Amino acid sequence: MIENRKLRPGTKLVGRHKGREHRAEVVTGEKGEVRYRLSDGREFKTPSGAGSAVMGGVACNGWRFWTVAGAKDAKPTKASTKKGGTTSGTKSKRESRTKIKVDRNGKGPAGGRSAR
Numbered sequence: 001m002i003e004n005r006k007l008r009p010g011t012k013l014v015g016r017h018k019g020r021e022h023r024a025e026v027v028t029g030e031k032g033e034v035r036y037r038l039s040d041g042r043e044f045k046t047p048s049g050a051g052s053a054v055m056g057g058v059a060c061n062g063w064r065f066w067t068v069a070g071a072k073d074a075k076p077t078k079a080s081t082k083k084g085g086t087t088s089g090t091k092s093k094r095e096s097r098t099k100i101k102v103d104r105n106g107k108g109p110a111g112g113r114s115a116r
Contacts, residue, residue: 002047002063007034012069015051022054024066036062 002013011026013036027043029035035043036050044050047062054065 002066002068005063007068009034013047013050013066014069015054015066017055017065023069024050 007013007026009026009028013024013026015022015024023039024047025037027035027037029043033045035045036047037043038050038053042050042053044053047066048060049062051060051062051065052058
């Protein structure tokens with residue numbers, strides 16, 4: 001995830017999609033504007049446009065898709081935190097679910113009467 005959105009030309013970006021690593025570079029366009037160039041040479045006005053192209057046209061938030069290459073303070077993605085549990089100390093959805101006991105037939109709450 002890119003937090004500082006003021007990227008300078010020459011900055012290298014890395015993104016992962018379907019197990020493959022993709023690269024882009026921040027460049028200066030013909031009119032002096034910032035552009036995002038993929039390794040195949042295609043250029044985009046936004047990191048979202050570049051990320052969407054990598055993902056086959058699926059819309060994405062480019063600031064979340066790309067990370068600055070070599071950034072040591074890169075935060076783990078949601079996918080990597082799911083496997084290891086929660087990192088914030090809060091209960092996961094699974095842990096916080098209320099369990100409801102059901103009768104032997106699997107219908108209605110145990111000990112309660114159901115309308116027939």
